[in-house]
Amino acid sequence: MEALIEINELNLYYGEVRALRNVTLGIPERSITAFIGPSGCGKSTLLRTLNRMNDMIPGTRIDGSIKIAGTDIYSNQVDVETLRKRVGMVFQQPNPFPKSIYDNVAYGPRLHGIRDRKKLDEIVEASLRSAVLWNEVQHHLKRSAFGLSGGQQQRLCIARALAVEPDILLMDEATSALDPISTLKIEELTQELKDRYTIVMVTHNMQQAARVSQRTAFFLNGELIECAETQKLFANPSNPRTEDYISGRFG
Numbered sequence: 001m002e003a004l005i006e007i008n009e010l011n012l013y014y015g016e017v018r019a020l021r022n023v024t025l026g027i028p029e030r031s032i033t034a035f036i037g038p039s040g041c042g043k044s045t046l047l048r049t050l051n052r053m054n055d056m057i058p059g060t061r062i063d064g065s066i067k068i069a070g071t072d073i074y075s076n077q078v079d080v081e082t083l084r085k086r087v088g089m090v091f092q093q094p095n096p097f098p099k100s101i102y103d104n105v106a107y108g109p110r111l112h113g114i115r116d117r118k119k120l121d122e123i124v125e126a127s128l129r130s131a132v133l134w135n136e137v138q139h140h141l142k143r144s145a146f147g148l149s150g151g152q153q154q155r156l157c158i159a160r161a162l163a164v165e166p167d168i169l170l171m172d173e174a175t176s177a178l179d180p181i182s183t184l185k186i187e188e189l190t191q192e193l194k195d196r197y198t199i200v201m202v203t204h205n206m207q208q209a210a211r212v213s214q215r216t217a218f219f220l221n222g223e224l225i226e227c228a229e230t231q232k233l234f235a236n237p238s239n240p241r242t243e244d245y246i247s248g249r250f251g
Contacts, residue, residue, distance in 0.1 A: 004029035004198050005050065005168070010064035012045060014057065019045045021222045023064070027215075029167075032190060032199045034209035034230065037219035037245070043202045046219070047170050050200065051087035052080050068168070085112065088161030092173040094153035096145035096160075101128075101137050104145050104156055108164040123163050131159035132189050151182025155189065162197075169193065171201040175208070187212050206246055210234050218242045 003026030012020040020042050027033045035043035045054065052073065054060045066073050073083055085108070097104050105124045114120060124141070128134040133155045137148070145156055154174060161169060171190075175183040190199055190212050203209050209216050210230060217227035218239075226239045237243045 002029065003027055004069060005200075006065075006067040007046075007049075008065045008067075010046075010049065010062065010066060012042075012049060012054065012060065012062045015059040019222050020049075020062075023224045025217060025224055025227055027198065027200060029198045030195060031215065032194050032201060032213040034213035034216045035200070035202045035219060036204075036206055036209050036216060037225075039204075041219040042222040043217075043219045044172055045222075047172055047200060047202050050168070050170060051084050051089055053089070055080065085164045086166050087168045087170060088164065088166035089170040089172065090154070090157050090161055090174045093177050094150055094157055096148070096153050096156050099145060100142050101145050101148070101156060102141040105159050105163050108160060112164060127159040127163040128156075130162050130193065131155045132185065132192070133159055149182070151178050151185060154178060154182065154186060158186075158189065162193075166197065168198045168200065171199065173202050173204060176204060183208075206234075218245060220245070 005027035007023055007025045007027075010020055010023040011018065023046060035047060037043050048054045049062065049066060054062075062074065068087070071078065097107060099107070102124055105127050106120045109120060109123050114123070125134060128137065133152060136152060145153060148156060158169075175186045178186065187208065190201070193199060201213065213230045215227060216230045216233045218225045218233065220241060226233060226237060226242045228238070233242065234246055237246065
């Protein structure tokens with residue numbers, strides 16, 4: 001598959017600490033790529049480079065390149081707000097705004113200049129339907145988002161990300177704070193979304209990576225050790241360190 005995201009010889013430093021080491025990786029479009037590895041291996045750090053979230057951390061610097069559809073996203077010509085519209089993100093803990101369900105989803109479109117109420121209504125409904133939440137909340141759109149369950153809040157955050165029509169959806173351990181039933185709903189949702197979006201997910205749960213992703217990348221100490229089709233990586237890894245990790249010898 002053709003790579004939508006091209007990472008080449010990427011190094012990232014937090015001050016003097018080198019968090020990523022010479023990472024080169026292609027991520028194909030309209031599929032799910034999972035990042036796995038032990039805590040502190042660099043997988044979430046790499047995920048945050050894809051929408052420049054690391055820019056907010058003082059002392060961060062990178063070398064190498066990341067291109068999305070051929071554009072270097074760290075170029076001075078790239079507008080970061082536009083990039084983050086194109087590359088949405090869902091975090092580990094559900095983080096709805098202290099607003100109504102409707103206003104959470106409408107927030108991004110309003111920020112980007114959409115004011116027409118009919119258009120906003122259409123976007124809110126379409127986004128909630130895409131997040132498989134519409135049937136549960138359609139009669140309660142004016143209620144506070146904090147009244148939803150944890151799993152519903154996370155799907156609301158996905159709907160909020162989808163409302164600005166991104167090309168890429170980043171998911172940073174998006175189910176780790178959820179119960180098994182909510183986790184299953186999010187996993188099923190990702191299978192529906194991958195036909196329309198490029199999804200990159202960080203997960204500590206290797207079974208989850210095996211269930212939902214088409215490709216899996218294994219990281220260790222800031223290095224990309226191996227990336228392959230998920231079935232191959234779990235059944236027949238090329239690197240002994242990958243085999244040691246997925247077999248539970250460390251991590």
